[in-house]
Amino acid sequence: MPSENPTIPVEVSSLAEYMAWKKATTPIPNGEGYALFYRGHADAAYVLEPTVYRIKEGKSFRTVEHELYEELMRLDPVAFSNDKSVFERLVRMQHYGLPTRLLDLTHSPLIALFFACCSHEETDGEVIFFHWKTEEVYQPSDVPDASLAGVRVSAEFSAIGRDIIDRLKSFFAEEAAFDYGHAGVNSDRNAFLHAAITELDKLAEGDFLIQSLAIKTIEEKLISGFINPWRDRLDIERKELGLTRAALAISESQTFLERFQNRFVDRRLAFIDSVCRQLKIENNSERNSLGRFLMQFTHFYFAYAPVNNERIRRQQGAFIICSPASTSLWKVENHKTPDKIRIKGAAKKAILAELADLGVTRSYVFPELPEQAAEAQRRYPAR
Structure with missing residues (x-):
């Protein structure tokens, strides 16, 4: 130093x-x-x-x-x-x-x-x-x-930022229609989706770096604040119920949770691939976070x-x-x-x-x- x-x-x-x-x-x-x-x-x-x-x-x-x-x-x-x-x-x-x-x-x-x-x-x-x-x-x-x-x-990054935000909002709005078969999961998921959409609404005309950081934060909250805690909690509930019909319902809720994460990952990769095609980016190693992918441009x-x-x-x-x-x-x-x-x-x-x-x-x-x-x-x- x-x-x-x-x-x-x-x-x-x-x-x-x-x-x-x-x-x-x-x-x-x-x-x-x-x-x-x-x-x-x-x-x-x-x-x-x-x-x-x-x-x-x-x-x-x-x-x-x-x-x-x-x-x-x-x-x-x-x-x-x-x-x-x-x-x-x-x-x-x-x-x-x-x-x-x-x-x-x-x-x-x-x-x-x-x-x-x-x-x-x-x-x-x-x-x-x-x-x-x-x-x-x-x-x-x-x-x-x-x-x-x-x-x-040519690249208009302000338009790219607005487009990604609109697509994320649409995805989160679609997810609100699913019933995970568990009142607690549904409630927390809806709270997360509402908070995420509200945050994204504030970013539509914002600075590109702020948009990227906010999207990265939303991604992290999705995993660490909703999916992972409920994955662990449902696993505990299922084990406590043993071989019962209620335990089977918990397993179905776990499946819905995993599918939500998989749908988000698929949508994230689609967003990234779309931007890469638009900007003619052939080599991109950042695919694990949409926010970090966008931050590359700052x-x-x-x-x-x-x-x-x-x-x-x-x-x-x-x-x-x-x-x-x-x-x-x-x-x-x-x-x-x-x-x-x-x-x-x-x-x-x-x-x-x-x-x-x-x-x-x-x-x-x-x-x-x-x-x-x-x-x-x-x-x-x-x-």
């Missing part, structure tokens, strides 16, 4: 101070077992949000994300012919300047520092530092389909970058794949709290000079020919 040493600085004015901060915040021992990611931005007020989701003058690219992807694929399919996945195509598209849901990271603290200093000289910059256990970071070929929902096909996914261009190689790139579903309640910082350091604006020029002595220059970070030409002009100005 990061050091909690209270002497860790909150701002730095030199490369030496910055490297001291880096050392103080690195997991012990020496980051072993951790994937260390940095991100630098020239304005410390920058919000960790990808370009496709950023709102400017009341507008964003979120609703046309799929169209942006398809248009670039249509205009130059050959450019992406070697890419093996949607994720790899998105990485290449971001390289070309297309707004995507990817947030750039780097394994290099020096590259992050460069980006924190390379512009806005009058404004304080910032470097943020994430540390994840290595096994929790996805390789490019293992990135979950759920993280890319809405790229291959997660942030850390992924290693496919090294498919020289810029990524030099920048030692990685990415956060930001959540497909919009939610105002869960940000990157909630998912994994980073360490942060402010870079004084007045020190940026001097820090860039120190980085240049180490070979970290703009032409190194951006190896494309236009940047090389610009670097040549900076090195040999007109006389």
